[in-house]
Amino acid sequence: MAKAKENFGKIMEHQQSLVEKMTANTGKVMEMLGPKEAYTKEGQELWEDFIKRSRTMMEEQLHPENLEKFWVKMPETYSRTMEMQMDFFNRSTELMRRSLEKYAVPTQTDYWKKVSEIYMDNYSAMMEASNAQIKAMQEYLAN
Helix, strand or coil, X not given: CHHHHHHHHHHHHHHHHHHHHHHHHHHHHHHHHCCCHHHHHHHHXXXXXXXXXXXXXXXXXXXXXHHCCHXXXXXXXXXXXXXXXXXXXXXXXXXXXXXXXXXXXXXXXXXXXXXXXXXXXXXXXHHHHHHHHHHHHHHHHHC
């Protein structure tokens, strides 16, 4: 019975090692695929700035003093609105360009090489665990 317990312990150790390896490698792949925190934060800040500027402009337009001159100020307001929207468009397009560069064709070879290395690492870990488990079972059955 002690021998069975010992062999079962070995098998569980190999399984635990395999799970840890695959969990770590899954984290590596998810890190490669997921958006970078800096881009997410920058995108959020960009959007918040646009909303804040839009709100400020609208509050200025709706201020009682400015309501009287609404139509007089319309060309200036329209121009400021277009400038603000173009600024948002340019900044958001630049952010998108920078964040998507890692998916561009020139970077795909490196990307898939890394994914293949991670896959092969998982495969090797599975083979090692399987071989170790077979060996543990053979030792158990031989005694």
